[in-house]
Amino acid sequence: MSDPKPTYLSDYRPPAHRVTHAELSFDLDPAATRVKARLHVERHPEREAAEPLVLDGEQLTLEAIAIDGQPLGEDEYAVDEHGLTVHRVPERFQLDTEVTIAPQENTALEGLYQSNGMYCTQCEAEGFRRITFYPDRPDVMATFSTTVIGDVEREPVLLANGNPVERGTLPGGRHFVTWEDPFPKPCYLFALVAGDLEKVEDRFTTASGREVTLQIWVEEENLDKTDHAMASLKRAMRWDEETYGREYDLDLFMIVAVNDFNMGAMENKGLNIFNSAAVLTHPHTATDAAFQRVEGIVAHEYFHNWSGNRVTCRDWFQLSLKEGFTVFRDQCFSADTNSAPVKRIQDVAFFRTAQFAEDAGPTAHPVRPDHYIEISNFYTLTIYEKGAEIVRMLRNLVGWEAFRSGSDRYFERFDGQAVTIEDFVDCMAEASGQDLSQFLRWYSQAGTPEIDAHGEYDYAECEYRLTLRQRTPATPDQPEKLPLHIPIRMGLVGTKSGEDLTLTLEGEQLGRDTVIHLREEEQTFVFSDVAEAPVPSLARGFSAPVKLRFPYGREDLAFLLANDSDGFNRWDAGQRLALLALDDLIAAHRNGVEKVMDPRVVEAFRSLLAQADTTDDKAVLAEMLTLPSEAYIAEQQPLVDVDAIHAARTFVKQSLALALRDDFLAVYEANRSDAPYAPEPEQIGARSLKNVALAYLVAIEDDAGIEHAQQQFAADHNMTDVRHALTLLTHSSRDDLSDPALRAFGEKWAHDPLVMDQWFSIQVTRPQSDALERVRFLMDHPAFSLKNPNRVRALVGAFAGQNRVNFHRPDGQGYQLLADVVIELNRLNPEIAARLITPLTRWQRFDEGRQELMKRELERIRAEELSPNVYEVVEKALAQ
Numbered sequence: 001m002s003d004p005k006p007t008y009l010s011d012y013r014p015p016a017h018r019v020t021h022a023e024l025s026f027d028l029d030p031a032a033t034r035v036k037a038r039l040h041v042e043r044h045p046e047r048e049a050a051e052p053l054v055l056d057g058e059q060l061t062l063e064a065i066a067i068d069g070q071p072l073g074e075d076e077y078a079v080d081e082h083g084l085t086v087h088r089v090p091e092r093f094q095l096d097t098e099v100t101i102a103p104q105e106n107t108a109l110e111g112l113y114q115s116n117g118m119y120c121t122q123c124e125a126e127g128f129r130r131i132t133f134y135p136d137r138p139d140v141m142a143t144f145s146t147t148v149i150g151d152v153e154r155e156p157v158l159l160a161n162g163n164p165v166e167r168g169t170l171p172g173g174r175h176f177v178t179w180e181d182p183f184p185k186p187c188y189l190f191a192l193v194a195g196d197l198e199k200v201e202d203r204f205t206t207a208s209g210r211e212v213t214l215q216i217w218v219e220e221e222n223l224d225k226t227d228h229a230m231a232s233l234k235r236a237m238r239w240d241e242e243t244y245g246r247e248y249d250l251d252l253f254m255i256v257a258v259n260d261f262n263m264g265a266m267e268n269k270g271l272n273i274f275n276s277a278a279v280l281t282h283p284h285t286a287t288d289a290a291f292q293r294v295e296g297i298v299a300h301e302y303f304h305n306w307s308g309n310r311v312t313c314r315d316w317f318q319l320s321l322k323e324g325f326t327v328f329r330d331q332c333f334s335a336d337t338n339s340a341p342v343k344r345i346q347d348v349a350f351f352r353t354a355q356f357a358e359d360a361g362p363t364a365h366p367v368r369p370d371h372y373i374e375i376s377n378f379y380t381l382t383i384y385e386k387g388a389e390i391v392r393m394l395r396n397l398v399g400w401e402a403f404r405s406g407s408d409r410y411f412e413r414f415d416g417q418a419v420t421i422e423d424f425v426d427c428m429a430e431a432s433g434q435d436l437s438q439f440l441r442w443y444s445q446a447g448t449p450e451i452d453a454h455g456e457y458d459y460a461e462c463e464y465r466l467t468l469r470q471r472t473p474a475t476p477d478q479p480e481k482l483p484l485h486i487p488i489r490m491g492l493v494g495t496k497s498g499e500d501l502t503l504t505l506e507g508e509q510l511g512r513d514t515v516i517h518l519r520e521e522e523q524t525f526v527f528s529d530v531a532e533a534p535v536p537s538l539a540r541g542f543s544a545p546v547k548l549r550f551p552y553g554r555e556d557l558a559f560l561l562a563n564d565s566d567g568f569n570r571w572d573a574g575q576r577l578a579l580l581a582l583d584d585l586i587a588a589h590r591n592g593v594e595k596v597m598d599p600r601v602v603e604a605f606r607s608l609l610a611q612a613d614t615t616d617d618k619a620v621l622a623e624m625l626t627l628p629s630e631a632y633i634a635e636q637q638p639l640v641d642v643d644a645i646h647a648a649r650t651f652v653k654q655s656l657a658l659a660l661r662d663d664f665l666a667v668y669e670a671n672r673s674d675a676p677y678a679p680e681p682e683q684i685g686a687r688s689l690k691n692v693a694l695a696y697l698v699a700i701e702d703d704a705g706i707e708h709a710q711q712q713f714a715a716d717h718n719m720t721d722v723r724h725a726l727t728l729l730t731h732s733s734r735d736d737l738s739d740p741a742l743r744a745f746g747e748k749w750a751h752d753p754l755v756m757d758q759w760f761s762i763q764v765t766r767p768q769s770d771a772l773e774r775v776r777f778l779m780d781h782p783a784f785s786l787k788n789p790n791r792v793r794a795l796v797g798a799f800a801g802q803n804r805v806n807f808h809r810p811d812g813q814g815y816q817l818l819a820d821v822v823i824e825l826n827r828l829n830p831e832i833a834a835r836l837i838t839p840l841t842r843w844q845r846f847d848e849g850r851q852e853l854m855k856r857e858l859e860r861i862r863a864e865e866l867s868p869n870v871y872e873v874v875e876k877a878l879a880q
């Protein structure tokens with residue numbers, strides 16, 4: 001682990017050698033799997049004959065090497081910790097290598113590893129180099145033929161990419177299957193699975209009549225948890241045909257559920273590998289939110305078959321080319337399948353807390369970074385979610401028809417190629433005839449743009465003048481920023497009529513809802529013929545990933561909450577109104593002054609609750625009745641005071657519950673149901689509305705509320721209701737409520753790791769002061785293991801990321817605990833270790849005492865012998 005060097009985008013060169021076809025064979029063994037590779041290699045036509053062949057390879061033991069059948073002498077090649085160099089090679093040749101690797105020792109979960117005894121692979125981004133010597137870069141695309149040899153008893157199922165073409169038995173209780181993938185692909189899409197698995201099978205007929213077999217492979221005890229993933233897969237396949245004209249291209253599509261997995265899932269060609277948490281669902285083990293997440297991830301990985309696999313990335317700096325586009329695609333799919341406004345509200349609420357925080361911290365980076373030390377640190381909210389916001393802006397800028405035709409061009413022109421973000425944007429520019437050159441800055445400039453807006457209504461002229469000023473704060477390596485092209489979708493809501501007014505801008509009639517384009521640092525838009533004084537509704541639907549400030553009064557916000565024609569902005573007006581009230585209360589808490597609830601918020605909530613019987617989207621109403629999260633409130637504060645935020649938010653919750661107790665109770669009771677569980681929008685909406693109401697009641701320890709929570713827990717109707725009730729009981733200050741429920745739940749589900757993860761998370765996110773001791777205690781629980789990323793996330797990740805008051809304990813013990821875990825994980829699983837540090841990297845946002853304590857822990861980590869992953873994050877965090 002010598003000091004790791006960055007890779008720069010500006011150093012990109014096409015590969016000197018490419019592989020056109022790879023024949024692999026794996027003789028599986030936990031301690032010494034034998035990997036034979038025959039690579040058909042060609043020199044790049046523009047490269048010199050004298051160039052050596054350089055292949056990536058890590059943690060491989062080379063057993064044999066030959067070129068065109070001739071074994072190489074020791075002076076003809078060299079192996080070091082990064083790979084293999086063959087000094088002299090012909091223009092075109094076959095390279096044969098044989099290596100051994102040890103899957104059972106692989107705790108990093110990159111390359112070939114074992115999970116619960118089964119073998120599986122994870123090759124993105126640079127894991128293939130831990131399997132065999134190869135040019136491990138996405139712009140080398142080859143067809144693969146893979147033979148997997150395993151034990152008949154232990155590994156009855158042997159899977160790889162593509163179609164099975166041959167199978168047979170071998171001496172010694174062994175057998176093999178050979179798979180062929182006819183589509184050229186980069187090696188990061190390679191996959192292999194072997195183990196004792198069972199499958200659920202279904203069929204899909206594509207628009208052009210191709211019959212596709214769909215399989216989901218799981219451990220036997222999970223066979224009853226695949227229905228939802230299968231249904232989601234079929235919906236996604238149909239949706240991509242109908243929306244993007246994209247069909248599936250092989251005869252077989254497989255999904256495998258794996259218990260130990262670093263991320264959500266992986267789009268390997270024809271053989272998607274999923275974290276079991278991202279595929280398995282059952283009404284009794286998974287919540288509505290989990291059902292929806294599974295649907296979104298199944299769709300996401302499936303959509304990659306075109307946006308990522310058929311057309312892939314030239315280099316890892318282009319990662320958002322596939323991820324931003326694919327997230328946008330899965331967001332639209334989920335919006336079409338569920339409540340579209342709720343999907344947008346939830347995505348934006350998450351984005352504005354988590355991505356904005358990333359953009360404001362020491363690891364901020366552009367959607368297309370220009371350098372990195374460890375690429376797996378760049379699977380970030382910026383690459384994924386901000387990348388998706390940029391694609392969404394593009395869709396809105398050029399309109400759906402041009403966007404679709406740009407997408408068709410992109411897939412046709414670049415099929416089978418590894419390309420760049422410009423290639424994608426060029427297709428959109430060509431299809432629309434628009435100049436997108438300024439827009440491209442969104443990809444290269446880090447940081448969240450801030451827009452200060454103000455407006456004035458001129459009664460005499462009937463004009464409304466709206467002035468917008470943009471500024472993007474400095475980020476690491478980028479002190480100066482250029483103005484961006486920012487689309488602002490907006491309306492002017494008449495204060496008399498409560499309706500969107502017709503917009504006329506510079507003589508042009510624009511309808512009642514329009515997009516204005518901010519391109520300069522400052523611009524004034526003059527709307528004429530504005531018949532009445534309006535309140536502007538700006539950045540509707542979150543039309544750009546920016547922070548938009550406008551000096552709204554509380555009456556304005558209450559007005560928009562009641563009248564805005566845009567559902568998203570109605571929700572946002574409510575959030576802004578609550579934030580203003582919370583601001584006052586945070587100040588009161590800090591100054592030791594008595595807290596007083598703003599009656600306008602109470603009245604706003606009263607009118608919302610009055611809509612409960614008549615609304616046609618209960619899920620939206622539930623979102624409107626939900627206060628901004630502590631994390632989002634913190635985002636708005638110049639200096640984060642976790643205790644004041646928690647106290648203020650609790651006070652608002654309790655004040656609302658006291659003032660509107662009967663209304664909440666009525667909403668709860670009206671939305672209970674005994675109907676069999678279905679993860680369908682209407683049921684989900686009713687459940688979320690009911691559960692939001694219950695949370696208010698339990699917040700004031702209302703007797704009826706507590707009784708309902710206990711009954712809901714005991715009724716055991718579905719996990720959404722059970723988990724919610726258990727959370728409310730556990731997060732109350734009454735151990736007599738929480739202890740028996742936790743015990744019952746823990747005993748009932750001791751055999752199911754994914755449910756135990758929920759049990760861990762619920763306990764370690766409780767606001768009571770014993771949370772940290774519970775983390776320590778639960779780390780010794782038999783169901784916990786530091787080697788399993790889901791367990792680590794559920795216990796340590798949830799504590800550090802979601803339990804703000806306890807992680808930020810003034811004695812620094814929360815920070816210490818996290819650093820201890822990071823130091824241990826740095827050796828076991830660097831990818832997960834590096835991700836876990838995130839909350840510590842945000843030290844600049846806290847008071848001096850906490851800053852010192854957080855930095856001390858970062859320095860303690862830095863003193864260790866570090867993986868490149870952890871090194872990069874810690875260095876950035878301390879460089880500030």
Ligand code: TRP
Pocket residue numbers: 122124125262263264265266267300301323376379
């Ligand atoms: N390409 C995957 C996705 O977004 C992400 C992924 C899965 C990944 N596993 C990984 C990235 C491991 C890095 C390392 O769908």
Ligand code: ZN
Pocket residue numbers: 300304322323326
């Ligand atoms: Zn993806």
